[in-house]
Amino acid sequence: MTFKIATWNINSVRLRRGLVEKLIAQESPDVICLQEIKCRDAEFPGGAFRMLGYEQQAVSGQKGYHGVAILSRIPLENVNKREFCGIGDARHISVSLRANGKMPIDLHNFYIPAGGDIPDREQNQKFGHKLDFLDELALWIEKDRLAHERAILVGDLNIAPFEHDVWSHKALLKIVSHTPIEVEKLNRALGSGPWHDAMRHFVPESEKLYTWWSYRSPDWAAADKGRRLDHVWVSKKLAPQLRGMKVLRDARGWEQPSDHVPVIVEMEI
């Protein structure tokens, strides 16, 4: 079967439930991974999505900040929430997708810390937290061999690793999300192991590719000062099965938009 997965930092799922419904109407993904739901589990509008066929749901919420969720039309098993850096932030949830009797696919949904403004862990604890999170992620991936078979990793990773993942490589080298130390740590976690970048699989490294445009730019489309903060990675075993990818840039212009847009990947599973 051709399987379609979407990932989207929704920046409050209660405020933008209608935009998720619009995504569903337009794209009808089999699985939707959301980040920054910004609500507790009990406040998640699961009923509305259930009515649209997403009867399988896994939610890790908290009050006011962060929070991740997975909506699925495919049966989910083994819901797991990992706590990073020993603080209670809801920044990860994983499930196994059980599709048409084949071996399940492990799916990890992440919201990696943004890291604040100053790219120095001595001056900015939030940047230190981001680096520690990435180190812990790299260790976990290696130790538990997260991509050993059929696996997908998505989310707002808050890092734009390639030169053309940002509007100006030179201007952003000291801007959190594109600093060399963050890129190096992301590469250590994902770039050199059993993972495969499913977005750059379809778009060459020499081409600009963004998923986020700041709210602070009223002319976001004209200025087009974007960054690719949202990612889809698949295990190398799944890489030959990739069939398509798109970034729904239009969603940045929807009414009362998120500052991130959905990324959609299709593959045979």
Place this chain on the structure above:
DNA sequence: ATGGTGGTCCTACCA
């Protein structure tokens, strides 16, 4: 170099 906007929840904090 600076400030620009938007979310949560009600006072700043976070992005």
